[in-house]
Amino acid sequence: MTEPLRVAIAGLGTVGAGVIRLLDTNGELIARRAGRPIEVVAVTARDRSKDRDVDLSRFKWIDDPTALAVEADADVVLELVGGADGTALALARAALDAKKSFVTANKAMIAHHGFELAQAAESAGVALKFEAAVAGGIPVVKGLREGAAANAIDRVYGVMNGTCNFILSKMESEGGDFSEVLAEAQAKGFAEADPSFDIDGVDAAHKLSILSSIAFGTQPAFDDVAIGGIRDVVAADIAEAAALGYRIRLVGIAEEDGEGLFQRVHPYLVPMAHPLAHVSGSTNAVVAEGNFVGRLFFEGAGAGDGPTASAVVADLIDIARGEFGPPYAMPVTVLAKQPPAPTGERRGRAYVRLTVADKVGVLAEIAAAMRDAGVSIEALMQRGAMADGSVLVAIVTHEGPERCVAQALEKLSASSNLKGAPMWMHILGD
Template identity: 70%
Template sequence: MTDVLRVALAGLGTVGAGVIKLLDANRELIERRAGRPIEVVAVSARDRSRDRGVDLSRFAWEDDPADLAAREDVDCVAELIGGADGSALALARDTLAAGKSFVTANKAMIAHHGLELAEAAEKAKVALKYEAAVAGGIPVIKGLREGAAANEITSVYGILNGTCNYILTEMEAKGSDFADVLAEAQRLGYAEADPTFDIDGIDAAHKLAILASLSFGTALDFDTVATSGIRRVIAEDILEARALGFKVRLVGTAEAAGGKLFQRVHACLVPRDHPLAHVAGSLNAIVAQGNFVGRLFFEGAGAGEGPTASAVVADLIDIARGEYGPAFAMPHARLTQAEAIEAGDRRGRAYLRFTVHDRPGVLAEITAAMRDANVSIESMIQRGGAEPSEDSDDVVSLIIVTHEGPERCVIDALERLKGAQSLAGEPMLMHILDL
């Protein structure tokens, strides 16, 4: 190894170009903090001709990113390609097999293949770093892995997707429906042309699985993250939540106890006085509960050129210092296999929105299903419609908030109402955050 940390960069999109800009702009400061210079020596991307706003002529170019791992003048590879498999995973495996450290912003790859890569890094005695994979520029990975290392973390939860948070806070501010705000977010570049991974909660689930493993010392288990998104949140839900003293947020929640693990990403009602209720726009925020340190709250930009590049370069500085350590805060062999906790085993309160035909008997049918499923109703509100009549075709909303109870009872009540002629659409269920 030379005195200079020689880096190969795979992927020259917004973040890749941002890494080069940051290394150029803060070169002297970074060298002082790292204890030696950090230099990009080789790059790879699909299009050589594209103007990325940085001078690439000083770097060696590899058309195939896999060739970066084999270069003798490279000590470390930073992967910013994306995708759980394909060329990104091949590059990760080749880099670690070659005995070189690996930095990535790829949350999907870490969520699906993190254990394999952590084992490979430990065997090669090199670093696997992924600070940029979760919450962009927020140093939550380092905070949990190092700053809170002495603590037993019992829960970790938060707002993990900036696109969803932007959409929900815009709906809140403007009273607009989901589809209209999504279209505007796509026009402004806050949402992808295909926003599925964001709005269906998959992106947040990748990040939650990583945080859970890091926090609890459990093996990565993305497949058991119960995942739903915000497609079915409407303006009325936002308004009703506000009237009840809540705000709607997409929240990822993970809890561990007694060798069992619960992981869920879903739209929920957050009390107005909770810190997450005040996280607006595209910001991310994570809360972790430690048995000695108490509540830790991390907030900041979860994506974008500057924040994500900042996290990538922070990992490079660690590697330049020789700060490696296991990827998930303990050797991969010491991570435990936790039994997944079913959502029905948890207790909590719920918000339910029913779209119903405004006819006699509807209320009795719904409350009977609640009674038979042992769901206790805290409050009930009907919006729209006049006096119901036998021949009415009006559709109205019925909002129910439950008392605390087993989640399986709410699920049972909704099962009992499946196919009910009173319903004009699928009920909307959001749990109420109580953490």
């Protein structure tokens, strides 16, 4: 065998320690598949004394994470620190400036700075790999970048946040409300103490913007993603969706529509016949639709030390084989700069939930607002009065322009009969 691929690791949390354990456990197999051994030669982390259940004494310890790029006798720098900027970004820039390949699981950094880093990697003639940044151990980046490379991708979408999916699945199975299930998820370690990035859709938006760029050959455009989360989903929404033949999932979806690139993360009603409706717990799943290959479905563990370490080491194996390739499937010089697609004329069906006063004339007021905005109602359901005297009204619309629903809700927002902000969820089409 040839000389080993030497790796320096920044960040020794669950994933960093998992990478070391994976290389220790499967080292011989990995060496055969890579054509040469992969060896960790240097590490860095904030706390040198912490017990990580791996033997670190065999590696060079470098206190300054940024210095790892220069001081470590390594071919590849692996960043597992996290964060869009700060230490992670400084290390990425230093590694690429030093003409060392760079591997990361950092979705936020790639979403915000991936284009810059791809330019630097291509200029230096080294690899930039980030399979683990999207959907943990699922090889969706490789699947789009390589397996589906011959296809024009019509649409890419999926369930991309395990915390949200765990919460929604629990609400389905146990009937609990959002706040109760979130507290349980935090107690079990499925949700952070501050879960905002997850439940408000930002984490999924990071992943979607990365996949969009690879799928459509566009410059990454995280700021153009329309982002909504699940914190306003209530148990009644889950029940209404089930009665109508749907499940609620936080879905990220991207497609080109002739006027620009459409990117949205939002809770959707997913038909029970669709495979995404059956993605439960903390699992992730991504669907890509190619013009020749048809529908591709990727499903698996979206987080955790084992799955994420698996994706990281898969990138290291590619580098050991000399398989670099452009990070976004095509050179950065040909990535198109797409404007965000306008959504007003985008057609679809919608679910709208209103909390209103329980009195005569309210349903007529809602129906009139929908009629005046050009919204055709497919179904309208009213449930019994709650403790405060209000009732829930759920509406499913026929297919129509999104601007019509927006206009109807804007008109209703001025009504004294409305007891809280409306909940608007899109219905996923085939």
